[in-house]
Amino acid sequence: MREAVRLSLILMVICAITGAALAVTYAQTRPIIEEREAQALERSLQELLPAADRFEPQGEGEEENKVYYRGYKGQEEVGAVALFTQGGYGGDIRMMLGVEQSGKITGLQILEHSETPGLGARITEDWFVSQFAGRNVNDQLAIGQDLDAITGATISSRSVAGGVKLIAGEINNEFLGAGRPGIDISRVPNGTYQGEAQGFGGKTRVEVEVKDGRLVEVRIVENHDTAGISDAAIERIPQRMVEEQRVEVDTVSGATFSSQGIIEAVINALQEFAAPAEGGGGADLSSLPDGTYTGSGMGFSGPLEVEVTVAGGKITEIKVLSHSDSPGVSDAAIAKIPERIIEEQQVEVDVVTGASFTSRGIIEAVGDALAGAQ
Incomplete structure (x- = not known):
């Protein structure tokens, strides 16, 4: 009995000493760990939005699994980066997404995940994450249409794509001035x-x-x-x-x-x-340089592309170069929306009844073209 008590006391002393040592070690290493985490975050921010020379967190602490960083070059806003979590097949997926002020996605980084090795874990592979770079925040980002899925890991693929789509939309609404109609x-x-x-x-x-x-x-x-x-x-x-x-x-x-x-x-x-979305506005046509510009938007059945000619501070011609909307249904919008934009000399015109998807796609594409001209 005495021997058992003695051993118990010895064990308690050892545990107390070990616990104290761990506490001291943690206290000493915590600042180093935090500094390294901050350095890693800064590197990721710079990689995802290289045009920025500084970042300011937005709404930090308001949402548990989401933080936005607005990027600046001097006093000019150049885009935003989001650090967010999305549920995957095996657990949460921690990601970072960068978006330029124009709405172009600059890149995606997968920071942490618990997806299945050899299957869902392939979401970190360059060929998969690089598919998002160069896309626009208004793109559908649909697996099987815009993006290739990882074979045998469709749920993981869709989880990443869906999370990116949601966050890209929020960045567009909150930081790029788009808003919803x-x-x-x-x-x-x-x-x-x-x-x-x-x-x-x-x-x-x-x-x-x-x-x-x-x-x-x-x-x-x-x-x-x-x-x-x-x-x-x-x-x-x-x-x-x-x-x-x-x-x-x-x-x-x-x-x-x-x-x-x-x-x-x-x-x-x-x-x-x-x-029109609040704050959506439109391009100041009088300040646009003469030239021919191309832009893209989303119609009913897929992307469409337009060519916009500007001369003397006015839109003089709009051509719909390609689309996949149904003939007969989309014809009225393809004919009338460019005419209305030229007549009214503004991008936000009334849509054509019965062809609203195609109408909005052309309007979006013209806005995209003129955004590239500024």
């Missing part, structure tokens, strides 16, 4: 409208019914997201829209991609009645 339901004529957008597993298509200036029903008519995970969003997002009589509602926790896909699809359904 506002939709006043009370001004939408009676009718049933269709729209589609990218969800987690593919295309999400909705039907939106409006009567007497009120949102009556939102129906999900096509969805390819994972059953069980997306169910809550499919049920609650339409309910929230009808209850709150607005499109921009809170997403469902645990089903963010599905929620955003439904919201985007409803916005697209009612796009023709959207007011």
Whole structure:
């Protein structure tokens, strides 16, 4: 008995000494670790936004898994970098995304992950992450369409792409002055409208019914997201829209991609009645140098490209060089939107009824072309 007590006391003393030693070691090494982490963060910020000579954190501490850094060159804003976490197949994926002030994605870094070795862990490979560089924040970034998936790791691939799409949109809205188009339901004529957008597993298509200036029903008519995970969003997002009589509602926790896909699809359904985004503005045509500029936007079925000619501070010609929208449906927009822009000498013109997706795509592409001219 005495021997057991003696051994216990010895063990307690050893534990106390070890604990004290560890505490001293931690206290001594903590500043070094923090300094190295700060240096690593600064390197990543500079790599993702090399045009910036300093960075200022925005909203630090407001959201647990997300911090934005606004980049400056002198006093000029040159873009933003986001440090964020997205759920993957094996756990959280920690990433950093850089975006220039023009909306161009400069690069993506995967910092930490718990994906399956040999499969999902390949999200760190150069060929995969390099697909995002050079894209625009308005691109769909859809796996299988815009981006290649990792063979045998579709969920990991979509998790990264979906996280980048969400964060790119937030950077665009919060720091690049884009904002979302506002939709006043009370001004939408009676009718049933269709729209589609990218969800987690593919295309999400909705039907939106409006009567007497009120949102009556939102129906999900096509969805390819994972059953069980997306169910809550499919049920609650339409309910929230009808209850709150607005499109921009809170997403469902645990089903963010599905929620955003439904919201985007409803916005697209009612796009023709959207007011220009607050602060969206337009290019000062009188200050643009003479020349021919190209730009791209997203139509109903995919990207479209335009060529814009500026002379004497005026837009003199707009050509739609390529598109994949349906002939017959898109023809009116392709003919009328360039005419309206030239007649009104402004980019934000009324869309063509029945061809709102193509209309908005042309408007977006012209804005993109003129942004490159400034």
